[in-house]
Amino acid sequence: MLEQHYRHLQHLEAAINACALSVNLDAAECITTLNPRMANALQQPPELISGRYFRELLLPADETQWARIWQQLRTGQSIQEQICFLLHGNTQLWLEAAIHPVMGNDGQLTGCLLIGIDITDRKLPELRVMEDEQYFRQILENLPIGLQQFTPEGVSVEMNSRQRQIWGAQHAFLGDAEYKWLQDPFYRLNGLARMFEEARDTGKTLKREILLNYAEKNYGNVTRLFPLYYEATIFPVTDRHSRMANYFLILDDITEKKVAEISLQKSERLLDNIIENLPIGYIQFDNFGFIRRINQTQRFFFNSPHPAARRNFNVMNDELATRFELDKLFLQALEEGNPLRVEKKIDFSQDERWTTVGREVYLDLTVFPVIEPVDKEMIVVALVNDITDKKMQELENVKNQEFLLQTGDIGKIGGWEMDLETERVRWSYQSYKIHDCEPDTPINYEKAMRFFSPESQPVLEGLVKQCIETGKTFDAELTLISAKQQTKRVRCIGQPGYTNGKRTRIFGVVQDVTEQSAIEEALTRNTELMRLFFDTVDMGYAAMEKDGKLNFLNQKAEKMIGQKVEMGSNIFEVFPRLSGTVFYARLQECIQQRQSQSFGIYFSKPDKWYDFLLTPMQDGGISVFMRDITESRKMQKELRKANDQLSNLNKNLVNQNKQLEDFAHITSHNLRAPIANLRALMQMHNEASSQQERELYLGMLHEVIKKIDETLNDLVEVVQIRKDVNVEKEKLLFAERVQKVKDILLVDIETSNIKITYDFEQAPQIEYPRVYLDSILQNFITNAIRYRSPEREPELHLQTWRENDNIVLTVQDNGIGIDMERFGNKLFGFRKTFHRNKDAKGIGLFITKTQVEAMGGSIRAESRPGQGTKFIITFRPE
Amino acid sequence: MKLINMIFIVDDDPIHQQIAKIMIERQGICTNIRVFSDAQDVLDHIRQHADKVDELPDLILLDLNMPIMDGWEFLDEYSVFHDQLPKQIRIFVLTSSIDEKDKERVRHYPVVNGYLTKPLSKEIIEHLS
DSSP: OHHHHHHHHHHHHHHHHHHOEEEEEETTSBEEEEOHHHHHHHTSOHHHHTTSBHHHHEEESOHHHHHHHHHHHHTTOOEEEEEEEEETTTEEEEEEEEEEEEEOTTSOEEEEEEEEEEOHHHHHHHHHHHHHHHHHHHHHHHOSSEEEEEOTTOOEEEEOHHHHHHHOTTSHHHHOTTOOGGGOHHHHHTTHHHHHHHHHHHOOOEEEEEEEEEEEEEETTEEEEEEEEEEEEEEEEEOTTSOEEEEEEEEEEOHHHHHHHHHHHHHHHHHHHHHHHOSSEEEEEETTSBEEEEOHHHHHHHOOSSGGGGGGOBTTTOHHHHHTTHHHHHHHHHHHOSOEEEEEEEEGGGOOSSOOOOSEEEEEEEEEEEEOTTTOOEEEEEEEEEOHHHHHHHHHHHHHHHHHHHHHHHHTEEEEEEETTTOEEEEOHHHHHHTTOOTTOOEEHHHHHTTBOTTHHHHHHHHHHHHHHHOOOEEEEEEEEOTTOOEEEEEEEEEEEEETTEEEEEEEEEEEOHHHHHHHHHHHHHHHHHHHHTTTSSOEEEEEOTTSBEEEEOHHHHHHHTSOOOTTSBHHHHSGGGTTSSHHHHHHHHHHHTOOEEEEEEETTTTEEEEEEEEEOTTSOEEEEEEEOTTTHHHHHHHHHHHHHHHHHHHHHHHHHHHHHHHHHHIIIIIHHHHHHHHHHHHHHHHOOSHHHHHHHHHHHHHHHHHHHHHHHHHHHHHHHHHOTTOOOEEEEHHHHHHHHHHHTHHHHHHHTOEEEEEOSSSOEEEEOHHHHHHHHHHHHHHHHHTOOTTSOOEEEEEEEEETTEEEEEEEEOSSOOOHHHHGGGTTSTTOOOSOOTTOOSOHHHHHHHHHHHTTOEEEEEEOTTSOEEEEEEEOOO | OOOEEEEEEEOSOHHHHHHHHHHHHHHTSEEEEEEESOHHHHHHHHHHTTTOGGGSOSEEEEOSOOSSSOHHHHHHHHHHHGGGSSSOOEEEEEESOOOHHHHHHHHTOTTEEEEEESSOOHHHHHHHO
């Protein structure tokens, strides 16, 4: 039994020796026995170790622990602890040790048995981890950013000092263990709670900017609140079982950065806003020439078909840009570093890819380089101002001026203008020429007056005075003595000019009519001579009653009539060729006005040109002087032609004045009215209180604008006609043109069932601008259809004939007619209507009249309500 | 401010009719406003109701340029019989014309109380009442 027990002990010892180190110490801590493992660990042979002081070989690392262990041993307690020893004073040896006290009979400690398992290999990494953890803890604790650990339920587990500082000592996180911050409305509002939940639900790391709270700052007695911005990061930490057990929140103060950013954004937004709403175009290029941005005005201007296509636009290689040398401008701005300002003409119709401008425009370009404040990159900005309208106006003005100058030269017509306040007089170049003065010599009223002859001066002064006082226009022929002492006959036309309804100036024209007067005088003298010598010169003479009954004829007259004439017979009977000529009309004029009439008639049958002079006599009879002027016809014709030209100019002059008046009238009535509406509507719109109301006014505004646009278009058309005095003429057959117009109006003609007839035999053709003739004919046919009478089949008859050198066209319909007494004076006016017809715009006859008059002709109408209308157009041949 | 019982606006421009009507209603000087496009209609109305004071307007705003019958013709005709009417109708010419000639011509009609130029404004309407 004992032996068995002993064997068992031996086995135990062998087992211990196989895995553990063991040593026996006496009470003085000297080694008595040790097993080989221990000797091996101490790296000494066992015989050298025995009896040595244990501490010399294995120094306990923790003396306090060691002292405590011995104290416990002395009381008889066994010890089981991890103990660290230092081998040779430095190498760590960790033992999982069990120490048993050996007590003497006296109850005193006599020694102890230490059995230890070497755990150094396991203990050292464990210690390192612990050390590391402490180290990191310390770092985390002292990090300049806040760090906080939460459970998935949002319970705060731990936080570092910075985080405590961020929350503030008063915060519920620090005082209230039951604090449920996820339900706190403040954190719900600023998004932090939601962010936490999101990170928890998705398992992702989230980073956001959060307005965490507000800081108070006191300035004297003013307290201001400053927002405090933090960058919050929330991330899960997965534990060993892959369950997300903990969540960390990192808070980083970004207030300063954020505030700076916000103020930058603010100023950027402001600048952005300004740029976007600049009334001129803004284009920003990067330093490679790519467009970076374009503001609203410019976008509107370009009206790109594909705005995205602009991204590929580069000013350095775009075809259109290089063609108009915009690339050079860009480079110049970059290189010189200075703003450039140029006017450029660019034909945008050359490009369809990124703009629909589609026409030639003049641009006022300001190009300058800037360093972009954020990216510190060089950019180039171009400010674009569309000055096409201004430029066109300038060009138009130059053209008009040239045109006026030209007309002035041809007709020897000068312009003048006098400011009533300063009495300063302005002359056109031609006016200086008429006065034989150096151009640009300063002129005033007194100086201008001195040019006139002693007889003319008071007349003109009177007229000017009257014009100033009553606004009466004047037109007088006066004598002028030029600076070169030449006596000239001039025609002076003047009219008042108004500013704000007040007469502020007089303006008009002065025309040198010296030549014209000379010819007129010559003609008068001729007549007198004829009268004196009618008996002796080769001239026919007849005396007759007002009805044409002949009382006397001289031989020459009989010869010219071509037959023997009995006294008492009627001139129209014996001289039938007179019928259909102007003779009868001029005779009536002579009788009514009691004035001599002189005219020529061409008789095609004997191919003779006769000159007639009808003179009323004291006794009520009429003297007829006839002269065969066939021989001198050519010469005479040329003289008359010259005369005609002059009187034509005269007429043009009158026409010009008339047109000026017309336009003044049109502007006053037809443009002021809608503009007055615009002003009223704008005011109403601005004062309107509701959106609905404003929309109503906007709708009305649109209507008014549409109307103005129509009126302007009509005016432009008329101005175009009046300006195009040199429009090309061609030989036109009336029948052909009527057919053409009928083709155009086919549908209207068929629907209205109008019967159109014509007789162009007497004057089948005319030399006239084709567009005008077509327009005139179309207008009359349209009018005849539009104003047809519902009581009868509509009919329209056109007829032409020659009257002297003129061609007359009559257009007669059987429509509803016009009350001429009432509306006659307005018939051809601009935008005048007399019917309750919705289609009537009152523009057709105005344009027709313009087209007729532009070519020197005239138009009038005869009509009775209910009985149709007859238009009579007299075309002047050239 | 005196309230006006009935105002006639005589103008062929539909937009101006609307503007004038709205502005007068805004100002609240009159509740009964009628618009006419043709002066002939106004003339007919006045003649037909020559014995009914309540049917006659207290004030007429008259445009000059109108088709068919214009303001001038209206004034000519109205001048002939206005003194037979049971009440005095105030007539203001309201036109877009700033032509001195028109103004001068209007002055010759004693039946006209004033010459106003468009656009109508609050001040003008106040002046009417």
